[in-house]
Amino acid sequence: MIAATHHTALADLIGPDNILTEAGDLAGYEAGARYDRGRAALVVRPRDTEQVSKAVAYCVRNGIAIIPQSGNTGVVSGSTPDASGEQVVISLDRLARQFELDIENRSLRVDAGFRLSEVNTRLADHGLQFPIDLGADPRLGGMLSTNTGGSRFLKFGDVRRNVLGIKVVLADEHGTVLDLMSGLRKNNTGVDWKHIFIGTVGAFGIITECELNLEPLPLQVATALLVPRDGAAVMPLLAAMERRLGSYLSAFEGMSGNAIKAALGHVPSLRNPFANGAVPDYTILTEVSRDWEWREGEETLDQVLENVLAEVWESADAPLADAFVGPAAEIWTLRHALSEGVRASGRLAAFDLSFRRQDVIRFCDHMKQVLPARYPGITVCDFGHVGDGGVHFNLVLAPDAPTGPEIETELRAFVYGAAVEEFGGSYSAEHGIGRKNQSFYDHYTDETRRELANGLKALTSPAKLGTVRFGSA
Amino acid sequence: MIAATHHTALADLIGPDNILTEAGDLAGYEAGARYDRGRAALVVRPRDTEQVSKAVAYCVRNGIAIIPQSGNTGVVSGSTPDASGEQVVISLDRLARQFELDIENRSLRVDAGFRLSEVNTRLADHGLQFPIDLGADPRLGGMLSTNTGGSRFLKFGDVRRNVLGIKVVLADEHGTVLDLMSGLRKNNTGVDWKHIFIGTVGAFGIITECELNLEPLPLQVATALLVPRDGAAVMPLLAAMERRLGSYLSAFEGMSGNAIKAALGHVPSLRNPFANGAVPDYTILTEVSRDWEWREGEETLDQVLENVLAEVWESADAPLADAFVGPAAEIWTLRHALSEGVRASGRLAAFDLSFRRQDVIRFCDHMKQVLPARYPGITVCDFGHVGDGGVHFNLVLAPDAPTGPEIETELRAFVYGAAVEEFGGSYSAEHGIGRKNQSFYDHYTDETRRELANGLKALTSPAKLGTVRFGSA
Structure with missing residues (x-):
């Protein structure tokens, strides 16, 4: 445990009200919102930059490791203390005045x-x-x-x-x-x-x-669910929409049938929007928006979207098998329920990947081929951002599948290996690096970049800060 | 002069055809497109990254300073050798295959x-x-x-x-x-x-x-010249256009009357687009564009722009005094002639500044107040990018105004001082740092950032490279 003198000294520096030490108070800062649990020596809650600076200087001078913590909603163990009980959490939760x-x-x-x-x-x-x-x-x-x-x-x-x-x-x-x-x-x-x-x-x-x-803010929005003819039709569909809608197009989100079924199965308030309730293998949520008020004489945005979809529908080699224009709130509720639905479906291994845009579907199709042979009982529940190359690649494990840290690490290595080595993708599209994927940073970052990062670490913040190790600290 | 052995060694490394040494061949690489003249020891023209690497390694091992040169169209002396005749220019002009x-x-x-x-x-x-x-x-x-x-x-x-x-x-x-x-x-x-x-x-x-x-590429474009009621009306005009056009709005460029007059006076092919040829004090070039083909039933973009301008015109406290919707090519020709027109008007001191958006006009108005008293005979010919806070702040000096490097430096310090210290702006919006504004980098960059840059220089490219000094090299 951290010495009581440190507690006193930090309380003197930035005020006793801004320090937490009781186990009950610490608990909320020791666990991530979705994963992860550690133990904090104490939690400092500065109210401004100057207090952050004082707390940091004190910790550095006394060799105390610091974990900066913001909303703590991440998924790579980037903002929670480790199990040692010796790290000080500096929380941003009171830094909200200006x-x-x-x-x-x-x-x-x-x-x-x-x-x-x-x-x-x-x-x-x-x-x-x-x-x-x-x-x-x-x-x-x-x-x-x-x-x-x-x-x-x-x-x-x-x-x-x-x-x-x-x-x-x-x-x-x-x-x-x-x-x-x-x-x-x-x-x-x-x-x-x-x-x-x-x-x-x-x-x-x-x-x-x-x-x-x-x-x-957008002042006009129209939303639709599009069912591509098949996997190969997704990129032509995106191209057709981009060509006809340009900067109107504000979302083009892919949702696998498995992810939608998981959401419908575990979030009772959702309405099944598909004809006869038959969930397609793959659905695209598309949104068009305009950031001005509708003007007399202008087509409504719903009309624009319907006309565009009719054009795409009637085009040669039409990439579209079906489409449902519907209320934005309902469609986005389904989209935002995917994460909860997938989590509720069983034990989850979640990966945040990105690719060149055309490789999102190719990668998912490839994995659906190779994963079941290697990991029987696994269900791929992918969804994500086809328009920018990102995908939340989620695997739900069968209830009786073998489990444990070793298997999780092996599975992670298998998925990242395919994503990075075979498809030239990224193993962390928008979640950064933390304890959870540190070893993959070490593995996939070439020596030149690792050495540059080590040098930059020494140059900027030589002391122990955060959960990711770029340098020796 | 650089030793002949270096010439031979470089020719051996990357091929004699890729090295220039004759005075006549060097001339084009020794002068900037618009400013600046120096002397090169020799010019290396690599054909790929590997040849660049070989040339750089050789120069570094032999303590030869390197000036990388691209199109050489900059204005801050960032890509031309100094007068020593000891620097090697590495030109990118043959690196154009992939x-x-x-x-x-x-x-x-x-x-x-x-x-x-x-x-x-x-x-x-x-x-x-x-x-x-x-x-x-x-x-x-x-x-x-x-x-x-x-x-x-x-x-x-x-x-x-x-x-x-x-x-x-x-x-x-x-x-x-x-x-x-x-x-x-x-x-x-x-x-x-x-x-x-x-x-x-x-x-x-x-x-x-x-x-x-x-x-x-945009497939529909409409362009107009807008005359704001006065300087104070420019930001309300921008707000009115942004509110009605959103992501259609692709340019909102300010042009001072002096800059337009300079262009009309020195580029004979230009047509004066204003009623009775009376050039306003300030004009905005605005462009709206859509990146799809016009569709049956859709308003044309010219109609959209005209309707929007009519709405703005009729609004309470209308910020608009006049407007001319015209052919894009003609209007952009005028815009792109400003630079040539201003240069042809006399001796020029040119500054590339940026501000918070609302400060562009405030700064220009302020300078039009204070400059004439201090530098009689100076004409402010500003134009630029009001929509993003950038401005090309050009001063044309009277033919009989005192001149010389000292006065130029003093004028530069005066303008940058006002821009940076009084208006919180930048002294280099989009031209970077070179010999020409190095001293302002040294002056306006705080010590922490300068030291970080020095450290980064040592970490990445410790040898002499380029005209800007971030580190000791």
Whole structure:
């Protein structure tokens, strides 16, 4: 256990109200939202960047390992302490005061502890949004440090694209504050350091504040479920939609029949939207949107979508077998229930992969061929972002399938091996690196890049920070 | 002069045809397209990444400074040798063979020596584009290493947003090739190193290949010149257009009356588009575009633009004094002639600035107040990208105004001081750092960032590379 002197010293530095030590208080910070459980020495809850800096400097000087923790909704063990009970969690959950909206610049200067949902609720009053659409509700710091993508990447890109500036506390003896705050969209005056901290899960510094690019809220939306003729028809269908809808197209999300069945089976409130209730092998959720009010004389967006689908339907070699235009809320409820449905279906091995766009379906088809022979009783419940190459590749294990850490590691190696080596994909599309996939970072990162990362770690935050090891620390 | 042994050794390494040494052959590589003149020891023209690596390794081992040179169209002395005659230019102009289009992934794997115009000519056959719209015609390597923006940033962003992967040669004794090539849009597996090389003008490595994100070509375009009621009406006008046009809006470019007059006065082929030929104080070029074919029943884009302008015109506190919808080619010809017109008007001091969007007009108005008192006879001929906060702030000096390097430096310090210190802007929006603004990098970059950059330089390319000094090299 951490010495009581450290508790006292930290309480003196940033206030006793900002430190938690009781087992009951710590529990919520020791477990991830979906996976993972460890033990914290204590939890520090700073209220501003200066307090983060003081806490970090103290821990570094005393050789105490720090785990920065944001919304703790990740899946790679990037924000929970290990089992040692010797790590200090620095939580961002009280770092949520600054909220400065710059409407003309379409940007928001904000503390990193706000939750995405709160940011977007506040922005909605102004017709604006931070355009990252996720099933979970993380805090901003975690979103930046993992560079989340989400369901509307196709139109708005990832977090990285929508960050103008950040403030970071480095894990050195001074808790150096690196001020990279900016409201500028164009600024090429040296290294754009923020990109080193975005997506690297806190290993190089703790992001405490940021300025975000904002986008207008969509004011017209039309949604449909499309059933491609077969797997080979998915890319032609995407091409046909992109050619006819251009920047209207804001989502093109693939959902396997297994994932939909899991959701329908475990989330009773869902309505089965398919004719006669027959769930197709693969369905695409597509969304078109416009960020202005409908104008007299303009086709409604539902009409636009129906006309486009009719054109695609009637085209030679039509890639479409069926289509259902339906209410956005109902269709997105189904999409967002997939994750819960799959989790409820049995023991789950979940992988967050990405590929060149055309390889998403190819990879899934390949795995559906090779996995059952090797791992009998496994069910592939994939869904994801065909339009940008991302896929949540979920495997539900049979109740009687052998289990344990060794088998899980072997399965993970098998899936990542196929994704990375055979299909040139990524083993972490939008979740970053943590304890859970550290060994794959070590394995798949070439020596030059590993050495550069080690050097960068020594340069920025030489002390122990976060769960991912880029350097020797 | 460089020893003849070096010439021979380099010729042995990468072929005598790929080395230039004659004064007449060197001249084109010693002068920038618009500014700047130096002397090269010799010019190396590698045909692939491996040859770049060999040339770099040789130069580093022999202590020879290297200047990577791409299209050489920049304005900050980032790609020309100094006057010493001891620097070796490594030109990308023969590095233009690989051109692998991946239509389904909407990406292009390409050598860095291709010119933007050639890339887009080839892509047009497939209805695609690399969506960076510039007046100049640089090669890709230079575009990446300065992170250019351009006239359609509002819709497509900068180069950084549109790069998926790069290959880089580091200036170490091995000419290490750092392979960051990727066709993935999502990949969060450690440091995204490409961002260190994008926008840093070759100081950390030479970009030799890249994979680019492509966008569909617009298939419908409508263009108009808008005259805001006054300076204070520009931002409300932008807001009114964004609210009604959303992602249709692909350009919102400000043009001062002085810049337009300079263009009309010096480019005889231009037609004066304004009523009675009276050039307004400030005009906005706006463009709306759609990347699909017009469909039966859909309003034409000209109608959309006219309807929107009519709505804005009739709104309370209408920000619009006048508007001319006209042919896109004619209007863009005027826009792209501004630079030539301004250059032809007299001695020019040109600055590439950026601000929060609302500060572009405020800054220009402020400078129009304070500059004449301090520098009599100066004419402000600004134009630029109001929609993203960028502005080409050009000063034409009176023929009899005092001149010389000292006055130029003083003027530069005055303009940058106001831009950075008073308005929180950037002194290099999209041109990077070179000899010309190095001292401002040194002055305006805080110590923490300078030290980090020095450390990064030692880590990546410890030898002398490029014209910008981030480290001691």
